[in-house]
Amino acid sequence: MTKATRGSLLSIEPLGAAEILGLLSIARRMNPLKARPLLRGRRVLLLFYEPSTRTRSSFEIAAQSLGAMTTLVLSSGSSIEKGESLLDTGYTLRAVGADVLVIRHPHAGAPLLMAKHLDIPVINAGDGMHEHPSQALLDAYTILQHKKTLKGLQVAIVGDIYHSRVARSAIHLLSKFGARITLCGPPELVPELAANLASGLQITRTAEEAVHGADVVTVLRVQKERLAGMKISLQDYIARYQITIARLKLAKRDAILMHPGPIIRGLELTSEVADCPQSAIVEEVRNGVPVRMAILAKALGKAG
Ligand code: CP
Numbered sequence: 001m002t003k004a005t006r007g008s009l010l011s012i013e014p015l016g017a018a019e020i021l022g023l024l025s026i027a028r029r030m031n032p033l034k035a036r037p038l039l040r041g042r043r044v045l046l047l048f049y050e051p052s053t054r055t056r057s058s059f060e061i062a063a064q065s066l067g068a069m070t071t072l073v074l075s076s077g078s079s080i081e082k083g084e085s086l087l088d089t090g091y092t093l094r095a096v097g098a099d100v101l102v103i104r105h106p107h108a109g110a111p112l113l114m115a116k117h118l119d120i121p122v123i124n125a126g127d128g129m130h131e132h133p134s135q136a137l138l139d140a141y142t143i144l145q146h147k148k149t150l151k152g153l154q155v156a157i158v159g160d161i162y163h164s165r166v167a168r169s170a171i172h173l174l175s176k177f178g179a180r181i182t183l184c185g186p187p188e189l190v191p192e193l194a195a196n197l198a199s200g201l202q203i204t205r206t207a208e209e210a211v212h213g214a215d216v217v218t219v220l221r222v223q224k225e226r227l228a229g230m231k232i233s234l235q236d237y238i239a240r241y242q243i244t245i246a247r248l249k250l251a252k253r254d255a256i257l258m259h260p261g262p263i264i265r266g267l268e269l270t271s272e273v274a275d276c277p278q279s280a281i282v283e284e285v286r287n288g289v290p291v292r293m294a295i296l297a298k299a300l301g302k303a304g
Contacts, residue, residue, distance in 0.1 A: 007100075012133045023295065024140060026297065030290035032062070035066050043070075044069070047089065052104055055132075055288070056072070061289050103122060103123070107128045121300065123299060135166050138292075142287050146280070150179050153216060158185060158210055159268050161189060166260045189222070219243050219273075238266075257281070
């Protein structure tokens with residue numbers, strides 16, 4: 001972390017295992033209903049250039065639970081629509097008193113650019129196809145509520161991995177702890193080069209092989225519009241890759257089913273899978289609050 005980006009959370013890739021475990025440990029001490037007002041008087045600016053439900057609401061609730069003031073700026077309805085640049089928007093939000101900036105942007109590197117030019121911590125809430133670090137942290141937090149360790153865990157990630165910043169952050173995080181990861185999907189969504197993301201990654205083109213014996217099955221959203229431009233039809237995708245109860249049964253009996261959301265029932269997974277006892281989807285959303293409380297408290301030097 002350079003001086004210019006100190007306190008920022010821009011990606012999982014450069015973090016050490018100790019730093020990740022440290023954040024998870026802070027998160028375990030966070031209770032949104034009984035939080036100390038560690039951030040009283042601090043201003044958290046949420047700048048979202050893309051739609052969000054989970055990330056946006058949980059960062060806002062996390063900040064407010066810690067006593068901070070929050071302001072939400074969306075690209076629609078703000079001066080971004082009038083053509084204001086990313087950096088000028090950042091300078092403006094700093095000038096009105098932001099102490100920390102949480103940003104989601106369609107372009108990879110937008111949070112890093114802000115962090116290099118602003119003298120406040122910047123938190124990446126998802127940038128293009130690059131990373132979504134807070135999602136990877138809350139997913140690790142969720143897995144560790146069910147499993148003793150990440151080391152040696154067999155994790156299947158099924159769906160659109162190529163376009164997924166969630167997948168990239170998850171792969172970086174899980175690899176640091178010795179998880180065994182299998183990626184699964186059609187070549188357009190899981191190209192062979194995905195194996196370069198980390199050592200020991202496996203790629204398979206059959207959902208059955210990916211899920212067989214898995215401890216964790218992570219399903220990623222698949223956009224119908226993307227399938228429209230590919231060789232595989234929607235019906236073929238569903239037939240070959242949709243996670244169904246029959247396929248989930250191939251995983252270990254105590255496997256958990258994860259999805260970062262938003263879920264598209266009937267496409268990448270069935271409704272029965274989304275709502276089954278093994279599904280940790282709602283837990284993931286819930287865990288977003290303490291994990292993001294930890295991220296904000298650490299960014300502002302109040303994590304103890
Ligand atoms: N997982 C996730 O980032 O969801 P949102 O797009 O709703 O924030």
